[in-house]
Amino acid sequence: MNLCIVGTGYVGLVSAACFAEMGNDVCCVDINPEVVENLRKGKVHIFEPGLDEIVKRNTEQGRLKFTTSIKEGMEHALFVFVCVGTPSKPDGSCDLSFVYQVGKEIGQNMQDYKIVVDKSTVPVGTADKMRSIIAEELKARGVSLEFDVVSNPEFLKEGDAVNDFLKPDRVVVGTENVRTAELLKALYSPFARSRDKLIVMSVRSAEMTKYAANCMLATKISFINEISNICERVGADVRDVRVGIGSDHRIGYQFIYPGMGYGGSCFPKDVKALIDTSRQYEFEPQLLASVDEVNNRQKHVLSGKILKYFEPQGGVVGKTLAIWGLAFKANTDDVREAAAFELIRDLTAKGMKVRCFDPVAGPNTRKEFAGDPNVEVVDEQYAALEGAAALAVVTEWNQFRNPDFERIKKTIKAPLIFDGRNLYSPSFMGELGFAYFCIGRKDPK
Ligand code: UDX
Structure with missing residues (x-):
């Protein structure tokens, strides 16, 4: 089948690559020319295990293409997937301007019947709004074309996205149109082989399900x-x-x-x-x-423990904290709403310096704290510990699970660990001579 996927973020690119992997012809559209240029060369701009390989293979074999032109992307496609970002506005509501802009462009460029698929997470009622935006554009052009707008929310997790897409727990399709439902069933049949994995419901119920x-x-x-x-x-x-x-x-x-x-x-x-x-x-x-x-x-619980610990010792001014883990969870370089950043802000506001390490989220963290002399990001796990008064573990990367505790003890100023992910056993830490603070357990005296 021919597909156009608008937006090459985690959802768009993973969906595109996995659909191409099943033999579909997929054209991805992104407004960022640099991203498109790199993707054409097989260079993926997000960190997602397994994604590089599948993007590269399908690009080389000609099933996966990239363009900045929605017109070109839509040309041969039956399905147009909308996978653009829906960030939060300051008041907590969803900013739908990117989604609606895509809707407008679909209406401006449509030449034949299309099934427009909302895959971005969008509030209930968005598909109806998309339908009217597209219809208005068609009216303005003076053309009358059939099209359908369906909701097909994506449930993949970052860090395991390819796997989640290839083996979903379920695929939710929101449409009142029986024929469209059948076409989507056919498209998803390689992933949702057992029939009951594909759940068809009304558009609004699908939007709400996500x-x-x-x-x-x-x-x-x-x-x-x-x-x-x-x-x-x-x-x-x-x-x-x-x-x-x-x-x-x-x-x-x-x-x-x-x-x-x-x-x-x-x-x-x-x-x-x-x-x-x-x-x-x-x-x-x-x-x-x-x-x-x-x-x-909860995002302030660990900083609260650290501040409380150092209070009798004259506070945290001039002290350095080593931080292991910056990404919001393991196996991703994504730092959006990362707890580590709240911790850094809480402590640097009180005069503490932080020296941080993350296996992949270092560059994104440097960008966030550029110019802040209190925040240093290092490229090696144990280097973060040098001169530090304590270690805080914030993300559950595997390489932090069984570290060299003797090396930690030798490098750090005092054997003191604040663990925001409960990675270690308190009794074992006690045996090793660490003062160990974790989550949901009485702090040591
Ligand atoms: C989530 C949903 O899992 C996915 O279905 C949806 O499509 C998008 O949102 P994601 O944000 O990638 O995926 O990460 P997830 O693994 O679900 O973790 C979300 C957050 O919850 C992370 O900060 C993680 O550390 C935290 N978490 C998760 C916990 O604190 N405790 C847990 O038991 C599980």
Whole structure:
């Protein structure tokens, strides 16, 4: 099948590469000429395990093409996927200007029947708005063409995106049109082989499903973070509590790891956007507002522990903290809404210096803190420890799980670790002679 994919971010590029991998002819459109130029050469601008290889292979074999022209991209396509960004506005609502701009351009360039697929996460009602934007453009051109707008939200996780796309738990298709549903079923049949994996529903239900899924997951995380804060105070250990509750299959073990609060491009934005949508419909979403608040508070838990620890020692002014992990989670270079950045801001505001390391998110962090003399990003894990008063572990990269603790002890000023991801065993850390602070467990004296 012939596809046009507009937007080459995590969702667009991964979808394009995976569709091409199944033999489809895919043309990607991006407004950034540098990104397009690089992609043509097989150079991928985002870090996503396995993506380079599949982009390169399909580009070489001619199934994956790149252009800055939506007109060219759409020319032979039956499906036009809209995968452009939907950032948060300062008030928490979703900025749909990129999506609607694409809608306009689709209307301006359409020559025959197209199925326009909203894959970006967009508030309920966006597909209807897209339909009217395209219709207006067609009217202005004085042409009458048939087209369809469907919702097909994407559930992939950064860091595991290719895998998630190739083996999805489900594919949600929102359309009232039976023929369109059949065409999408055919397109997705290599990924969602068993029929019940493809779930067809109304456009609005599909749009809502994406928000409901992300808000449910965000709720699980805020729930366990709340429990962890209570555990710390009452002398319970959230690691045991997690296993204790997760063993109930109705609850499950997944997505109840306490930590630094959720970050990334989806959860914070989507929770805020659904709150905003609810308020537009004059409904106050109390639970979602709390999920968001609990998460904002959680991002300051580790800095709170660090400041409290150093308070009796004259505070943190002039001291350096080593930070391991900057990305919002492991296996990505994405630093959007990263908890590490909140930690850096909290501590540098109090006069502490930070020396940070991340396996891949160093360059993005340098960009964020360019010109700040208190923030140094180093290229080697143990180099971050030199002259540091303590180590804070913020992202759960595998290479931080079993580090050389003796080397840490030798390099750092004092054997002191603040672990925002509960990567180590408190008793083992005690045996090794570290003062060890983690999440959801009473702090050592
Ligand atoms: C998420 C959804 O998982 C995905 O389905 C959706 O399409 C996009 O949003 P992503 O943002 O890439 O994907 O990351 P995810 O792995 O879900 O983690 C989100 C955040 O939650 C991270 O900051 C992570 O560290 C945190 N998290 C996750 C926890 O703190 N505890 C957990 O138990 C799980």
